[in-house]
Amino acid sequence: MRLLHTSDWHLGQTLQQFDRSAEHQHFLDWLCQQIQAQDADGLLIAGDVFDTANPSAAAQKMFYRFLQQARAIQPHLQIVVIAGNHDSPGRLESALPLLEQFNTHVIGFVPRLQDGSIDLDKLILPLRDRHGVTRAFALALPFLRQSDVPRVEDAADPYMAGIGLLYQQVQRRALELRTEDQVIVALGHCHLIGGQVSAASERSIVIGGSEALSASIFDSRVAYVALGHLHLAQQVSQQQHIRYCGSPLALSFAETEYLHQILRVDLDCAQLASVTPLPVPRTVPMLRVMPQPAPLAQVLEALRQLDLPATDYPPYLQVRVRLQEPEPAIRSLVEQALEGKTVRLVRIEVSYATATRAQDELSATQELAQLSPQEMFERLYHSQYQEAPPLALRQALNELIHGAAQ
Known part of the structure; x- marks a missing residue:
């Protein structure tokens, strides 16, 4: 069985005042091509589909159009989506009655039974091959809020302890359901200890308190853990099967050097066979002048020397200047140095050589x-x-x- 793992699309995001819908559409078109080229059986989307809880109509149309196109080119494809901390769980689940007709499963809230207890079975989704045979179970746990998790008494942080307990309960139930030849994969939108963070663009997912979970919350019998939230693609605790795929776009200049990708996950019988990164092509370059803050004269000369090829998508530019004292005309000087160049000036970052x-x-x-x-x-x-x-x-x-x- 072959799955594709992606997350943190942040549809609707802008870079300062610049709209990024063309970049997102290029990524989604490329992803559709990969679904077909890789002959995928399933697509795992591990949260933060949208950049805000109240996305624009255009961003929502882009998402639903993608789901329709993905299923059209790969009719047996199963899609599993969980909500991230940027998403509105209710908004994601609102179209669920229609999406289920297209083999798309969305988990925004933690489901409850009539007595108020957590319905673990609804967090466990069977993954079937193109012949309709259940080959795996997906544990789909969205970003967990305080009201989502079971109460743990006598814990210094009941919230974090409750998250760990819920993960344990869902895994235990999945192990009861599976047969020896079936695989368990898990989706989560969380921050695991040891994960490298991009502080410039990743919103803290807990206000106060420790917000990082230990990778030990995952049972060793879980073959693959598809994570969302951190934008840098990475393994966790050097374990090949616990992965952040990262965001498909650089969401800030702090992520300029990230290798953006999705992950192809191949499962063989009851175990993980391989994980293969599939690099996402970057539609719009992101430039920094200078790599480190430099004197104004040096920066202006570097801007004048910029050689930018003609393109439909002008690069984004961050200018980094180090001053001895405030320079009120700095933006005008930068714009003059860029005259005649097709570039989008996102930000002028100013620092000072002597601290006051x-x-x-x-x-x-x-x-x-x-x-x-x-x-x-x-x-x-x-x-x-x-x-x-x-x-x-x-x-x-x-x-x-x-x-x-x-």
């Missing part, structure tokens, strides 16, 4: 902003009482913070 007192204060403020609310609370409590805060207080703070994030 105001900049020192800004740096201290930024350092403080990096602390989680829990860390600030624990520091304050310790400064007053010379001991760590009691478990009950930490639990109450976690519940307050995670509740506010809903």
Whole structure:
């Protein structure tokens, strides 16, 4: 059985004021070609389909048109979609009655039974080959909010403990359902410990508190784990079967050097046979002048020397300047240096060679902003009482913070 793993499309995203719908459409057209060329049996989309919970009508049309086209070129294709932290679970699931007719399964919310308990069976989807034989089970766990997870008493962070427990419960149930010749694959939208983050474009998925899970939450009998959230394609804890495929587009200049890809996952009987990266072609180049902030005169000369080929999609440009003092005319000078060149100026990043007192204060403020609310609370409590805060207080703070994030 052959699956394709992709995630973090962020349809509807703009780069500053520049619309990126043409880039997204090029990717989706390319993905349709890969579905056919690779003769895929299934497509796993591990969250963050859209960039916001309230995507534009154009972004939604792009998504649904892709689903229709993918099924048209590969009629036996099964598609599994989970919601990410950028997605609206309700919006993703709203078209489910229609999508199920096209063998497309969407999990936005964690389903509940009438008694309020979690319906584990609805999180476990059979994956069938082109002959209709069930070859695998997909554990489809969306981004988990506070209300989605079971309560774990006596845990310092009940939310994170609840996420781990739910993953364990779903895996246990899947192991009960499968036969020896069936494979288990898991989809999740989460941050695993050891994953490399692009802080410029990946939204923190938990407000405060530890937000990273251990890869040990996955049972060793799970053949492949298809993850979403981190934009850099990577293995987790050097384990070949636990993977972030990464985003198909560079969503910020921090991701300029990323190798964007989808992953082809081949399953043989009850085990993983191979994982093959399929590089995504980049429609629009992303340029940085300079690689590191440089003096203004040097930057302006580099801009004047830029040799840009004619293209339907002008490159995005970030200019990085290091100044001795503020230069009010900097944008005008940059635009003059770019005169006659077809380029999209996204941002001028300015830093200063000598730190001022105001900049020192800004740096201290930024350092403080990096602390989680829990860390600030624990520091304050310790400064007053010379001991760590009691478990009950930490639990109450976690519940307050995670509740506010809903």
